[in-house]
Every structure is written in structure tokens, then in C-alpha cells.
Amino acid sequence: MIPIVAMPPGDQMMTATKATAAAPGRHLTLDLNPIFRKGILAATQNPAVAGIVRAHGMRLGAARFVAGETLDEAVPVLRQLNERGLRTNTTMLGEGVRDEATARAVASDYLAVLDRIAAEGLTTNIALKLTHLGLDLGEDLAYANVAAVAARAAQHGNFVRIDMEESARVDATLRIYLRLLADGHANVGTVLQSCLRRTPDDLAALLPLRPNLRLVKGAYLEPAAVADPDKVEVDAAYVRLADRLLTEGGFAAIATHDERIIDRVLSFADRQGIGDDRFEIQMLYGIRPQRQIDLAKAGRRVLVATPFGSHWYHYLMRRLAERPANLAWLASNLARR
Numbered sequence: 001m002i003p004i005v006a007m008p009p010g011d012q013m014m015t016a017t018k019a020t021a022a023a024p025g026r027h028l029t030l031d032l033n034p035i036f037r038k039g040i041l042a043a044t045q046n047p048a049v050a051g052i053v054r055a056h057g058m059r060l061g062a063a064r065f066v067a068g069e070t071l072d073e074a075v076p077v078l079r080q081l082n083e084r085g086l087r088t089n090t091t092m093l094g095e096g097v098r099d100e101a102t103a104r105a106v107a108s109d110y111l112a113v114l115d116r117i118a119a120e121g122l123t124t125n126i127a128l129k130l131t132h133l134g135l136d137l138g139e140d141l142a143y144a145n146v147a148a149v150a151a152r153a154a155q156h157g158n159f160v161r162i163d164m165e166e167s168a169r170v171d172a173t174l175r176i177y178l179r180l181l182a183d184g185h186a187n188v189g190t191v192l193q194s195c196l197r198r199t200p201d202d203l204a205a206l207l208p209l210r211p212n213l214r215l216v217k218g219a220y221l222e223p224a225a226v227a228d229p230d231k232v233e234v235d236a237a238y239v240r241l242a243d244r245l246l247t248e249g250g251f252a253a254i255a256t257h258d259e260r261i262i263d264r265v266l267s268f269a270d271r272q273g274i275g276d277d278r279f280e281i282q283m284l285y286g287i288r289p290q291r292q293i294d295l296a297k298a299g300r301r302v303l304v305a306t307p308f309g310s311h312w313y314h315y316l317m318r319r320l321a322e323r324p325a326n327l328a329w330l331a332s333n334l335a336r337r
């Protein structure tokens with residue numbers, strides 16, 4: 001049973017993360033969000049934080065972002081989203097698997113998820129992480145596992161997206177993606193992150209293949225050498241990359257909750273005559289749900305990424321880091337217990 005928790009506060013909470021410093025003749029507004037973000041992502045590795053959040057997180061609020069701990073719990077959530085005109089993908093939460101047997105078991109569980117999606121008639125595809133399928137143990141193992149999942153997906157006329165993890169995994173992820181395409185797995189796509197300095201080059205290299213790519217800003221703590229720490233720059237890069245992907249790519253999954261970017265992309269696509277066979281807006285389950293429905297009602301193609309599983313800790317921490325107000329919301333749920 002998924003517990004019902006108070007919904008998060010509105011944007012006014014964001015002011016809690018801004019400090020205004022008065023100086024002679026001018027006001028300086030310091031945006032503390034990047035500091036909170038770094039702090040939360042760094043704290044994720046702390047065993048004490050992990051212990052507390054793992055013990056209480058689901059009751060305190062992980063259920064807002066996760067469609068249950070089991071596939072049985074996730075299926076009705078996916079169906080309800082479909083009934084509201086929303087496409088979905090689902091993910092068995094987990095990453096960083098350290099033994100081969102577990103990696104193979106995860107792949108086999110994904111086959112069962114694909115069979116169940118087909119049996120239930122859901123408009124749901126799969127998004128998975130290569131480190132969940134054994135990437136840290138070897139590229140060949142991860143390749144064999146994801147190829148098996150892609151083959152089963154193809155039998156059902158379904159699709160598999162390979163999520164993008166930390167920058168250290170980008171090369172291996174793109175190699176595996178290219179190998180899948182070369183081996184005839186056309187029903188596979190991956191993800192590029194606008195925060196990474198390398199991404200314009202990666203996009204340029206992939207475009208001749210007319211790829212199916214999801215574009216995101218990037219959810220990981222990255223060194224400044226590889227990722228731009230300036231959010232304004234990351235947002236601007238997103239728009240540049242989105243324009244190029246929309247005009248030259250095969251399919252563009254515009255994955256963001258950023259209203260300005262969504263509006264910009266929709267008007268750009270309309271002006272260029274790019275239809276929903278070429279792009280969709282993607283958002284995460286539990287974030288801006290009314291906007292997801294409104295976009296679908298307005299005739300836009302929208303996909304809601306809807307994960308499930310008991311290994312929700314890292315996923316939840318990334319969602320908290322994206323918006324400091326979420327941390328205050330979690331804390332208020334704790335105080336209310």
C-alpha cells in the first residue's frame with residue numbers, strides 16, 4: 001500500500017534557498033540552490049544518511065516519485081497514467097550492481113516486465129541503467145544483458161531507453177548503444193546530458209544515425225572539468241542541443257520540467273513542422289503532474305517516467321537534490337509523523 005503524504009510546498013519554498021545581501025547602492029541575490037544540490041548529492045554517499053532515509057523514506061515521501069515497490073503495485077499506476085492520455089516508461093530501480101548473477105537476474109526480471117506490459121496492454125516502454133545490468137563488471141556482460149532485453153522488447157513491438165549515468169560511464173554507454181544499433185537493435189535509444197561539455201560533440205557524432213535520444217540537463221554531481229557548473233549555461237546548452245536534435249535527429253525525447261524550455265521547444269517544433277512522430281515531452285512521475293495532463297489534453301505527446309522497486313534510495317536523493325524545497329517537504333512529513 002502506498003502511503004498518502006502531504007504534497008510539497010509551492011515555489012515560495014524556493015525563496016528559502018535565496019539570500020539577499022544588501023550592499024551600498026545595490027542588492028545581491030545569492031542563489032544557494034547549487035550549494036544545496038551539491039550537499040545533498042554528496043550526502044547520498046554517507047552511510048548514516050542512507051540508513052535514516054532507507055528506513056523512513058518510503059513513508060515520508062518516496063512514494064511521490066516511485067510507483068510502488070513491486071511490479072504489481074506499479075501496473076495500476078501505469079494504467080491510470082495511460083488512461084489520462086499519458087505514455088509511460090518504467091524502470092526497476094537499481095544501479096551499481098557488483099555481481100554477475102544479480103546483473104543477469106535483473107535482465108531476466110526486465111524480460112518479465114516486458115511480458116507483463118504486453119499482457120496488460122499498457123502504453124509503457126522500458127528505461128534502464130547499464131550499471132544495473134552489470135556495466136561495472138564488464139562491457140560485454142552489460143551488452144549481453146541489454147541486448148536480451150532489447151530483443152524481447154522487439155518481440156512485443158516495444159522500446160528500450162538506456163539512461164545516462166555519471167560522466168565516467170558516458171563512453172561505455174555510448175559504445176554499447178552504438179553496438180546495439182550495429183547489431184540491428186533499432187528499438188533502442190539513449191540519453192545525452194546538457195551539463196556535460198562533451199555533449200555537443202557526442203550529439204554531432206550520433207546525428208548521422210538518426211538516433212532516438214532523450215535530452216536531459218543531468219542529475220549527477222560532476223567535476224567542473226567535465227560539466228558546466230553554471231545552471232544558466234546548462235539551460236542555454238539544453239536549448240541549443242534540443243533545436244539540433246529536433247531538426248536533425250530521429251526522435252527527440254525532451255525530458256525536462258522547465259516551463260520556459262518546454263514552451264520554447266513546443267513553439268520551435270510547431271514553427272518547423274516537427275510532429276509528435278518526431279518528438280515528445282518527458283517528465284518524471286510525481287513532478288508537475290497537472291502540467292503533464294494539461295499538455296496531453298492540448299494534444300501533445302507526453303511520457304511520464306514511472307519507476308518502481310525497493311532500491312529507490314539513490315533515485316529519491318537525486319529528486320531531492322534537484323529541488324531543495326523537496327527536502328523541506330520531506331522534513332515536514334517527518335515532523336508530522
Ligand SMILES: Cc1cc2nc3c(=O)[nH]c(=O)nc-3n(C[C@H](O)[C@H](O)[C@H](O)COP(=O)(O)OP(=O)(O)OC[C@H]3O[C@@H](n4cnc5c(N)ncnc54)[C@H](O)[C@@H]3O)c2cc1C
Nearest residue numbers: 163164216217218219255256257258282283284305319322
Ligand atoms: C523523463 C526524464 C528522464 C531523465 N533521465 C535522466 C538520465 O538518464 N540521466 C540523468 O542524468 N538525468 C536524467 N533526468 C534528470 C534530469 O537530468 C534533471 O536532473 C531533472 O529533470 C531536473 O531538471 P529539469 O530539466 O526539470 O530542470 P530544472 O531547472 O532543474 O527544474 C525546472 C523546474 O522543474 C521543477 N522540478 C525539477 N526537478 C524537480 C524535482 N525533483 N521536484 C520537484 N520539482 C522539480 C521545478 O519547478 C523547477 O523549477 C531525467 C529527467 C526526466 C524528466
